[in-house]
Amino acid sequence: MHHFNYVGGVLHVEDMPVPEMAEQVGTPFYCYSTATLTRHFTVFSGAFDGMDTVVCYSVKANSNIAVLRTLASLGSGADIVSGGELARAMKAGIPASKIVFSGVGKTEDEMRAALAAGVLQFNVESEPELELLNQVAVDMVLEAPVALRINPDVDAKTHEKIATGKSENKFGLPWTQARDIYARAAALPGIRIEGVDVHIGSQLTDLQPLEDAFVRVAELVSLLREDGHNITRVDLGGGLGIPYHPEDPEPPHPDAYADVVRRTVGDLGCQIVFEPGRMIAGNAGIMVTRVVYVKETGERTFAILDGAMNDLARPSLYGSYHHIQPVKEDAGDDMQLVDFVGPVCETGDTFATSRESGPLQAGDLVAIMSAGAYGAVMASSYNTRPLTPEVLVKDDQFAVVRRRPDYEEILAQESIPNWVD
Numbered sequence: 001m002h003h004f005n006y007v008g009g010v011l012h013v014e015d016m017p018v019p020e021m022a023e024q025v026g027t028p029f030y031c032y033s034t035a036t037l038t039r040h041f042t043v044f045s046g047a048f049d050g051m052d053t054v055v056c057y058s059v060k061a062n063s064n065i066a067v068l069r070t071l072a073s074l075g076s077g078a079d080i081v082s083g084g085e086l087a088r089a090m091k092a093g094i095p096a097s098k099i100v101f102s103g104v105g106k107t108e109d110e111m112r113a114a115l116a117a118g119v120l121q122f123n124v125e126s127e128p129e130l131e132l133l134n135q136v137a138v139d140m141v142l143e144a145p146v147a148l149r150i151n152p153d154v155d156a157k158t159h160e161k162i163a164t165g166k167s168e169n170k171f172g173l174p175w176t177q178a179r180d181i182y183a184r185a186a187a188l189p190g191i192r193i194e195g196v197d198v199h200i201g202s203q204l205t206d207l208q209p210l211e212d213a214f215v216r217v218a219e220l221v222s223l224l225r226e227d228g229h230n231i232t233r234v235d236l237g238g239g240l241g242i243p244y245h246p247e248d249p250e251p252p253h254p255d256a257y258a259d260v261v262r263r264t265v266g267d268l269g270c271q272i273v274f275e276p277g278r279m280i281a282g283n284a285g286i287m288v289t290r291v292v293y294v295k296e297t298g299e300r301t302f303a304i305l306d307g308a309m310n311d312l313a314r315p316s317l318y319g320s321y322h323h324i325q326p327v328k329e330d331a332g333d334d335m336q337l338v339d340f341v342g343p344v345c346e347t348g349d350t351f352a353t354s355r356e357s358g359p360l361q362a363g364d365l366v367a368i369m370s371a372g373a374y375g376a377v378m379a380s381s382y383n384t385r386p387l388t389p390e391v392l393v394k395d396d397q398f399a400v401v402r403r404r405p406d407y408e409e410i411l412a413q414e415s416i417p418n419w420v421d
């Protein structure tokens, strides 16, 4: 998090002091750094210099159109999982020729929209999906460019809720049946087979499972070519992990990942698609929240924040660790153990327990770090808490890139039927 530093004892995002933004935007809010997004994207894409690659940023990690546009201007494509994300990617100016459509449950309407847009590739995850896509394409007098997502049955060694590459997961087609399914796909007039796709999970901190999966992909490409298929692209998914804890070992560097890619699929003569999400956006964002009360129970000290599980769901959903930093730097003395919690009436509404913290008081600002991926995108308005705003910083400027809706706007989406008195 090189662009989130204390300057004169005050946390800055690039050259913007956090308190100044909090004053203008109100809390809680997400704040992203353009410089960090840029650095992560260029380090990742630069690792594959000289290879024929397309980096399709995984929109679901952080789908704000200002973030998408920032990445698009660096040459990013998009990995989308819904019609809504297609609309976002297009609005952000990402060319359809760099959009891949992933996801296990694409609907007919979503397929139609993506075919009309002319996306690069559909990553198909089941035979029924293949059949529906064929029908829709035939109906539109088009051919759908397809990669089949293979489940390589490897253990990604990550949190069970974000592991996707074991045979018991709902994702992909069993790699052992792949040749049969490719043969059937080849007979469908609306389907044009182009590639093989794999994505084994998220927050991966070990390269071995990725290597195992890519070896399977390479073997399969050879077999499919023997079977007469014209395989010109492999999609290796996303999943590279990021450090959440300051003492976490550094996750694999993109250069080490690129070495694995080169030695496993580098000689196939295929274009290679990547779908990184978390590693681009995760450490490019924080959530800024204010202490509403400090509550001492004798047993524990609670910092009750104005941010909650509806704003940032990862701790309640996965038990995830997020580092929490005071916006005004601690002097480092008078340290105590504090539970950082939200105001929602759920015990799961807890960001951290027994964290070492300097003295806190009502009104203090704290930053929940590493919140740029799977943060704002998962926010809800549970408890009729307005959807969390998002701010993008560049140097000493900031812009609100999603504003906080007011209560009137929220309530305007609902109506009372006329049979209710």
Ligand SMILES: *Cc1c(COP(=O)(O)O)cnc(C)c1O
Pocket (backbone or CB within 6 Å): 058, 060, 061, 079, 102, 103, 199, 201, 202, 203, 237, 238, 239, 240, 275, 276, 277, 278, 279, 373
């Ligand atoms: C979620 C997802 C990604 C991105 O994963 P990260 O861990 O954020 O890199 C890429 N591809 C697919 C198919 C996904 O579902």
